Amino acid sequence: MNFVFNNPTKLLFGTGKIAELHKEVMQGKKALLLMSNGKSVHMNGSYDKTVEQLKIAGVSYVEFAKIMENPLMEVCEEAGAFAKENGCDFIVALGGGAVLDSSVAVAVMATNPGKLWDYVYGGTGKAQPLANKPLPIITIATSSGTGSEMNEWGVICKEDTHEKIGFGNEACKPVIAVVDPTFMTTVPVKYTAFQGFDALFHNTEVMMSTSLNILSEAIALSAIENIAKYLPRAVADGNDREAREHVAYASTMAGITMQLTSTTAQHSMEHAMSAYHRNLQHGAGLIIISKEFAQCFVDRHACDDRFIKMAKAMGVDSPTSPQDFVDALVALQKACGVDDLKMSDYGFKKDECMTLAINARETMGGLYPANPYEMTDEDVAGIFERSYK
Numbered sequence: 001m002n003f004v005f006n007n008p009t010k011l012l013f014g015t016g017k018i019a020e021l022h023k024e025v026m027q028g029k030k031a032l033l034l035m036s037n038g039k040s041v042h043m044n045g046s047y048d049k050t051v052e053q054l055k056i057a058g059v060s061y062v063e064f065a066k067i068m069e070n071p072l073m074e075v076c077e078e079a080g081a082f083a084k085e086n087g088c089d090f091i092v093a094l095g096g097g098a099v100l101d102s103s104v105a106v107a108v109m110a111t112n113p114g115k116l117w118d119y120v121y122g123g124t125g126k127a128q129p130l131a132n133k134p135l136p137i138i139t140i141a142t143s144s145g146t147g148s149e150m151n152e153w154g155v156i157c158k159e160d161t162h163e164k165i166g167f168g169n170e171a172c173k174p175v176i177a178v179v180d181p182t183f184m185t186t187v188p189v190k191y192t193a194f195q196g197f198d199a200l201f202h203n204t205e206v207m208m209s210t211s212l213n214i215l216s217e218a219i220a221l222s223a224i225e226n227i228a229k230y231l232p233r234a235v236a237d238g239n240d241r242e243a244r245e246h247v248a249y250a251s252t253m254a255g256i257t258m259q260l261t262s263t264t265a266q267h268s269m270e271h272a273m274s275a276y277h278r279n280l281q282h283g284a285g286l287i288i289i290s291k292e293f294a295q296c297f298v299d300r301h302a303c304d305d306r307f308i309k310m311a312k313a314m315g316v317d318s319p320t321s322p323q324d325f326v327d328a329l330v331a332l333q334k335a336c337g338v339d340d341l342k343m344s345d346y347g348f349k350k351d352e353c354m355t356l357a358i359n360a361r362e363t364m365g366g367l368y369p370a371n372p373y374e375m376t377d378e379d380v381a382g383i384f385e386r387s388y389k
């Protein structure tokens, strides 16, 4: 029953909500408009609508459109320096998870000296406190997956040391988040599925977590129910607005549950995978290991009642066994066409499993205490091995 709830982000949620952004209090006169190096914000109309809102609000902006999938430390530092040179007062992060995640690092680097890794906890990070307040952040989400529109966390990669680390600071909680499903109808089928499963796992991991509380459980079960019901529809027809809305809701709510309750080592494990194989999408990596990860806890009866609750949320009638959750998970993967992803297709070799297990603990060991059963490196390597195809 004990928890701390501190989410000051004002959320504008729903179809057409972008049109209300100009009515909000802007965080200064000049924004850094942070975007990816792709074309999606031009295809989905979000760029034009965002620029229009900034103009109505009397805000000028400079654009930095270089954020890539699995964003690198260096590009965040470059964007931070760019914001500083241009005298930006705040950041408008427009895009999917990679852009929203990066905004945290950019906000810090725009006002603080040194390198990003000076402020990173975990791995080879120096864990220094911030010298200066980061720039305020407004997020405009164009996909449903990371939930970072609502929280202070971002995941950044350091290529030379194979580190992919969750980086955050309480001062980086976005001031405003806009989640307008209008922008999500153009997300390709494959990414809709990958991102939707990322959102699912944020919630299922919260449910398995040792720090679950009454509030995070209520939110997570609601999110799981919505993803199980609507993700197959969003995958089958990207223009199914109702399905997009419900998946977006579940994804954004995960941003809140993850502030109440830690995710588990499943995320540490995926970070290791995409740190070594940068072509692997985060959601795809999670899908690949998810069955065996859950099975590990089911076999040990680590939290039977919670698996049963999740199975019920996923639509299983009167579930009685934790195995019902694993079966429902596999069925949902089949319904979304992602039940046959192969590690070998992404260049993994089977003899990498222990290297990945060690990296997962060294880089993202902070999530291990959330596991409902104390996992050894052998347990983790075993999950990779059994997931290998």
Ligand SMILES: [Zn+2]
Pocket (backbone or CB within 6 Å): 146, 198, 199, 202, 267, 282
């Ligand atoms: Zn994730």
